[in-house]
Amino acid sequence: MNCCRSPKNSAEFTKYYQLRWKMLREPWQQPVGSEKDDLEEQSYHRMIINSKDEVLAVGRLERNGQHQGKIRYMAVSETTSGQGLGRQLVVELEALAQQLGITQIVLEAREKAVGFYEKLGYLQVNKSHLLFNEIQHFTMQKSLSAHDNHHAELVNELQNTWHDTIPMSKAMNIEISYYDKAKLITHCDPAFNKNLHQTMFAGSIYTLATLTGWGWVYLQLKQAELEGDIVLANADIKYRAPIKGTAHCQLDFEEVIGELTSLKEGKKAKMQVMANLYSGDKVAATFHGQFAVLPKKSS
Structure with missing residues (x-):
C-alpha cells in the first residue's frame, strides 16, 4: 500500500x-x-x-x-x-x-x-x-482557504488576547494556523524576526515557543470551562540549528503532562509542555516549559 x-x-x-x-x-x-x-x-x-x-x-x-x-x-x-x-x-x-x-x-x-x-x-x-x-x-x-477549524472562535480569542495584551506578539505577528485538541501550530512574520545573519532572532524563537505553550494551557482552561491565571514557572530551550526561513512552532498533546481539575477545589494546577520550532521538516529548537495556573480569587 x-x-x-x-x-x-x-x-x-x-x-x-x-x-x-x-x-x-x-x-x-x-x-x-x-x-x-x-x-x-x-x-x-x-x-x-x-x-x-x-x-x-x-x-x-x-x-x-x-x-x-x-x-x-x-x-x-x-x-x-x-x-x-x-x-x-x-x-x-x-x-x-x-x-x-x-x-x-x-x-x-x-x-x-x-x-x-x-x-x-x-x-x-x-x-x-x-x-x-x-x-x-x-x-x-x-x-487556499483557511484550515477548517472547529475551534475557530476560541482560537481567534486566544490570538486577539496575545495581540491586545502582549505588544511583542503583535509586532511579531504571531498567528495560530491549526488547532484540533491534539495539536497546536503557530507561526510569525519572518521579515520582522530576522537578525543580522538573516536567521530568526533567538528572542523571537523563545517568544513564539513560550506563547505557544501558554496558549495551549489557555485553550485547555477555556474548553474545561475553568478560570485561572497562567504564569510561566520554569522554562528551558535548546537551539539546534539556525532558522533561515519561516518557522512554525508545534505542540502535541502527547508531550503534555498535567491537568487542571485541582482548580475546581481552589488549588493551583500545573502543566508541563514541550514545543518544537521547525525550519521546514527539521526541528530547529525545542522548548520545555512548566506553567502554573493560579485559581482566581473570588471578589
Missing part, C-alpha cells in the same frame, strides 16, 4: 533526490546534484512510497513568506505515471500548507503540466522562464 510522507532518513532522502534527478534533470544531461538548491534545509519534502520502499513520486513545499508557499520539484516515476499520484501529492502539500497558515500557493509549471494544474484549480499568471533553453514554464497560483 502506498504512503505519502516525508523521508525519514538519509537512505530515503537518497531515493527521494534520485527520482527528482532522474525525472527532472537526467533527460537534459544535467549532473547529479543539479536537482538540489539552497532551500532544501528549510523546505517541506513529501514522497509517495510503496510497501517495497520504492519512491514513486516526490514534491516539495517551500515558504516565500508567512502566508505564501511554493510547490516545486514535482516528479512521478515513469512506471506509475497516470495513476493519480501527482494529484495525491499536490493535495497532500496543499493540506500541509493550510495547517501552516499558507493562504496562497504559487508554482512554475512546465508547459506540458499546465493542464494538470488547471484541473486542480491553479490559474495561469504569466509566461515564465525557459529552462535549459528548451522547457517553457508558466507561473500559476491558487488561493
